[in-house]
Amino acid sequence: GARPGDGGDPTRALASWTSSSAHDGPAPPPCQWRGVSCGMRGRRRGRVVALDLPGLGLLGTLTPALANLTHLRRLHLPGNRLQGALPPELGRLRELNHLNLGDNAIGGRLPPSLSLCRRLRTVLLHTNKLQGHIPPELFLSLRSLEVLNLGQNRLTGSIPSSVGGLVNLKLLVLEFNNLTGDIPWQVGSLASLVGLGLASNQLSVSIPASLGNLSALTAL
Numbered sequence: 001g002a003r004p005g006d007g008g009d010p011t012r013a014l015a016s017w018t019s020s021s022a023h024d025g026p027a028p029p030p031c032q033w034r035g036v037s038c039g040m041r042g043r044r045r046g047r048v049v050a051l052d053l054p055g056l057g058l059l060g061t062l063t064p065a066l067a068n069l070t071h072l073r074r075l076h077l078p079g080n081r082l083q084g085a086l087p088p089e090l091g092r093l094r095e096l097n098h099l100n101l102g103d104n105a106i107g108g109r110l111p112p113s114l115s116l117c118r119r120l121r122t123v124l125l126h127t128n129k130l131q132g133h134i135p136p137e138l139f140l141s142l143r144s145l146e147v148l149n150l151g152q153n154r155l156t157g158s159i160p161s162s163v164g165g166l167v168n169l170k171l172l173v174l175e176f177n178n179l180t181g182d183i184p185w186q187v188g189s190l191a192s193l194v195g196l197g198l199a200s201n202q203l204s205v206s207i208p209a210s211l212g213n214l215s216a217l218t219a220l
Contacts, residue, residue: 035052036048064088102128126151
């Protein structure tokens with residue numbers, strides 16, 4: 001949502017993001033804009049495959065127009081001041097494998113449509129203002145997911161039992177939310193899990209015996 005020259009880009013990090021330049025000659029094409037990477041060969045050649053703009057103080061919301069970047073594989077915007085909700089249109093980014101919007105002020109609910117991004121391996125949405133329940137669809141569909149961090153939000157409801165579908169998960173962090181209910185026994189079936197963070201919620205005090213199956217776990 002931030003644009004060069006407005007209050008959403010206080011450090012003018014997006015000064016190169018323009019389609020015309022009256023004083024300096026032709027503007028650089030999108031593949032030369034700061035934080036933009038394009039494919040080099042095949043069907044991705046000249047198409048935007050990554051947006052990397054961390055820690056630049058960017059303001060505004062995430063535009064649904066991001067869904068037009070159909071070859072996008074990496075959306076990396078942590079440590080800014082983005083707000084608003086996650087647009088459901090993100091589910092159209094079928095090649096996305098890295099989503100990091102951590103340490104912003106993004107609110108609203110987790111869109112179930114993210115479950116359509118089945119190539120996702122990393123989802124970092126920690127330290128935001130996300131609300132509502134965790135959609136079970138996310139756990140049913142994202143079987144390539146290795147890292148999921150939803151910590152330090154305002155999520156409510158229970159941990160879906162479908163968490164057991166994340167067969168490649170190595171790190172699961174849900175701490176510092178308002179989650180309730182039991183820890184699903186299905187967590188114990190995540191054989192690759194190395195780190196599990198559930199602290200500072202309102203979960204049941206009972207710990208499922210299945211957690212003893214997590215032989216790769218090093219941090220609990």
